[in-house]
Amino acid sequence: MSRLCGVLAAAACILGVVLVTPAMSPTLSPMPNASAVPQPNGYDVNCTQSGGQVVCTIAGCPRVFEDLAGDVVHTKVNGGPQAELSKACGNTTTQTINTSEGFDYAVQGCRKSTFGSDDCGAWSNYTYTPPAAQTVKCNPAGNFEQAEVPAGQQCVPKKVSVRCPAGSPTPEAASLGQCAAVPPKTCPPGSATPDVPAGQQCQGPTNAVTLSVTRQGLNANVTVSNKSALPAECAYTATRTSGLIGPGSVNRNISVGANSTGSITDLLWPPPLVSYRATVKCTATYDGKQVTIGESTQNVSG
Secondary structure, three states: OOHHHHHHHHHHHHOOOOOOOOOOOOOOOOOOOOOOOOOOOOEEEEEEOOOOOOEEEEEOOOOEEEEEOOOEEEEEOOOOOOOEEOOOOOEEEEEEEOOOOOOEEEEEEOOOOOOOOEEEEEEEEEEOOOOOOOEEEOOHHHEEOOOEOOOOOOOOEOOOOOEEOOOOOOOOOOHHHHOOOOOOOEOOOOOOEEEEOOOOOOOOOOEEEEEEEEEEEEEEEEEEEEEOOOEEEEEEEEEEEEOOOOOEEEEEEEOOOOEEEEEEEEEEEOOOOEEEEEEEEEEEEEOOOEEEEEEEEEEEOO
């Protein structure tokens, strides 16, 4: 009789059936990892980070249906698609998850069935929490962009910057040489030049006036030329420098347009042996203020 029982037991092992009695057949399982978490369904689960991935190890050999131990496990990550892993009773199995973030990891043991559906046990959920990222402190913190950075990264020094000259398109730069050039200053109408380099003053017209006094019979023809782009007000003065005949001085005011000439025709030509020094001085409004745009002098003798 005992020999018959031995034969039956051997046959059962060959057919893949695990015969279990509560008192004599404890669950066969390798020793779980020290950090593995026992699950309510009898499996031990441990997930550890490896670079940008997480490797989950499943150990244990619980009964998944009556006295049958599981030979596969089903898994789900965050309730997603189900995966099936081979898991013999005396072995562990692993699954690599392509993430470095936390997730929920559901595990279910099953006994594969040749005919019909598999016999499966209950699901258990394991929560993976990634370890706190290790950091390197940047010292002194005030000299760097961040007080600390993840391990393996370099502290980035703060960029030293200078304030660029007023008017530069770049308010700040690493050095003055890297500041964008300040655009030239546009001068008001009538300037000697249309623009000047930044920081310089625009110059109003100068030496823009010429005087010409010519004789026409007994009269003097005084012509004042204004070569500037500004309308001018001109003061003419003729002062006697020799002789005794004629007024000591003669004064006239004349308006001369921009880039034009004006004439004074009510003056007599000096008599013989009499000389005058004729002077004209012109002013114009430039950049909101009165400026002298030119002065010219000519000696006239009778």
